[in-house]
Amino acid sequence: MRIALLGTGAVCHALAPELLSLDHDVVVGTRSPRTTLEANKAYARLASRYPALELRTFADAVPGADLVVNAIDGPSCVAALTPLAPALVGRVVVDVSSPFDWSVPDAVLDPVNTDSLGERLQRALPRSKVVKTLNTLSAQAMTAPALIGDGDHTVFVSGDDASAKAVVSELLTSLGWKDVLDLGGIRSARATEMMLRMWIDTSAAVGTHMFGFKIVR
C-alpha cells in the first residue's frame, strides 16, 4: 500500500521503519518539510537512515495514498486535517491521536466523556473512513507487540466503516498483533481515549511504557 504518515513525532519514528520493512510505500507529511529537516534532528536522522522515506507537506503527502495515518499531536490534529477533507474523500484515515495537552503539568483529557478526537476527526472528514486504533499504547509498543508478554495483549479498533476496519485490522496483523478487538463505531473512540488516564497511572505503577492491556475473556 501507499501510506501517508502525517506527523514526525514518536509515532512516525515507530511506524515508518516497520511499514517500510513490510514493503509499503511511505510518505511522511509535515507542516513544513524544510523546517522539519532543519530543526527536527531526530527526524533528520530517521530520514538519513531510511532514504526511501519521502517528506512532503500534509497536502502533498495525501494524494495517491491508500491509507493515511493521523500521527499529528492531539490538540492540533483536527485543525490540521480539516483543510484536507476533499483530498481524503473515500480514504481510510487511521487515527492514533491522544486528547492530551502535554503542556499542562496535571494532564487532563479534552475532549472526553461526551466526545472524542476520533469522532471530531470523523465529523471534520465526513466522507473519509476514520478508524481509531493503537492509541492505548506507547509508540514503541504499537509496532512491537511481541516485545510485551510475547504479544499476548489486545489492540482495539473503532470506526463506522466495516471495510475500513478490515483493512486496518489486516495491517495490524501484519505488524504482529494477534488480538484485534473491534469495539464498534467511532463513538467507541471515547472508550480508548479515556483509557489514557489509566495508561499514565499504570505506566508509573509498573515503571515502564512497555506494557499492554489485554481483554481476558
Next chain:
Amino acid sequence: MRIALLGTGAVCHALAPELLSLDHDVVVGTRSPRTTLEANKAYARLASRYPALELRTFADAVPGADLVVNAIDGPSCVAALTPLAPALVGRVVVDVSSPFDWSVPDAVLDPVNTDSLGERLQRALPRSKVVKTLNTLSAQAMTAPALIGDGDHTVFVSGDDASAKAVVSELLTSLGWKDVLDLGGIRSARATEMMLRMWIDTSAAVGTHMFGFKIVR
C-alpha cells in the same frame, strides 16, 4: 474481620456470600431495613439463604466494623456516606462505586477527568482511609476472578494510605486475586473510573460481562 457492606444491590449479592465463606462477620447496611426486606425480593432471598447476614441501617451497620464497603449506587453514595464521617474515622472504606447515572440512556460519567467518586468520598470522609478497587469488573467477576482466564487478570487499588491498601490487597488475595496492582493515591481512582466507558464497549464487543483487564508487562 467484621465487614459492613453498604448497599443491597449486585455487589452485595456477589460479595456477601464470599465474605461469609471466608469466615468474616458481615453486616449489610441499607437506608431502611424494613423496606429492603419487604420491597427488595432478591435481597430477601439472599437473607433467607444466608441467615448469618445482619441487615441494619447504614448508621447502625458501621460501628464496630473493621472495614466498610461502599456498594451504594454511584450517584447517591457520597451524600449517603457523608453523615457517617464521625463513625468512619480511622476506618478502611473500600469504594467500588461507579460514577454512572444508569437512568440516562446514553450513559456518561460524572464526575470524570478532573475528579472522581473515590476522591469525593475521601474528601467527604477526610479521616477515613478510602481505597478504590474492583470497579473495573462486573459484580460477579469481583469475587470470582478464576472464572475468567483462570484468574490471570488484574485488579487495581488506589488510595492515599499504604496500610489500608495492604489490608485491602490481602482481602483481594483471599478472594482469589493473583495480580493486585497498586495504581497510587486516591487520585488514580480517576483512571479506573474512566475505564467504565471501556468496560461498557468491551462488554458489548465480547458479548459478556465476564471479562477482565490484564496489564501485560
